[in-house]
Amino acid sequence: MTMLVDVVFSGLSALSVEGVEEVGDVVVVRASTKGDAVACPVCGTLTGRVHAFHERVPADVPVDGRRVLVRLRIRRMRCPVTECVRQTLREQVPGVIERYQRRTVRLGEQVRSVVRELAGRASARLLPARSGSRSGGIPPCGS
Numbered sequence: 272m273t274m275l276v277d278v279v280f281s282g283l284s285a286l287s288v289e290g291v292e293e294v295g296d297v298v299v300v301r302a303s304t305k306g307d308a309v310a311c312p313v314c315g316t317l318t319g320r321v322h323a324f325h326e327r328v329p330a331d332v333p334v335d336g337r338r339v340l341v342r343l344r345i346r347r348m349r350c351p352v353t354e355c356v357r358q359t360l361r362e363q364v365p366g367v368i369e370r371y372q373r374r375t376v377r378l379g380e381q382v383r384s385v386v387r388e389l390a391g392r393a394s395a396r397l398l399p400a401r402s403g404s405r406s407g408g409i410p411p412c413g414s
Contacts, residue, residue: 283331283341283375285367298337303344304362311350313357322349322359329368331375341375343368 286302293299308317325347331339346362368375374382 283367285364286341286343296337298334298339300331300339300341301344302341304346304364306346309346309348309360309362311348311352311355311357311360314350314352314355316350316352316355318348318351320349320351321346323347325361327368329373329375330378332378332381341368 283300283302285305287305288300288302290301291298292301308319310317323346325345327341327343327345329341329343331341333339343364345364348360348362350357350360363370366376369379372379
């Protein structure tokens with residue numbers, strides 16, 4: 272089972288995968304960070320002091336045609352330097368999920384590549400409608 276999870280969810284290798292379950296037509300992967308020390312983004316001091324836990328639920332690339340959601344448990348850390356402006360910080364997982372995103376990095380890359388491929392075709396379909404060629408000679412807007 273562990274080998275299968277490593278192959279299917281190889282993009283989540285920076286995480287500790289705790290379980291995979293089916294919830295209807297959605298595959299839910301429960302994962303957490305590996306628990307290493309984290310550097311404060313302001314002062315750079317390494318810390319292992321856990322203040323609290325936080326859960327994020329980003330979408331990942333589909334598996335077998337089904338949506339995949341990652342229930343990611345991340346730690347909220349406390350900076351040990353009392354003079355530091357940043358008292359608490361959320362641990363980041365580079366290469367897996369970026370700050371404020373609701374998609375994993377690899378799903379975001381797939382979406383961007385599809386958008387790049389389709390953007391030219393979509394605009395080519397809209398151009399005749401905009402120029403009036405399909406609308407019986409009506410001039411384009413703004414003329």
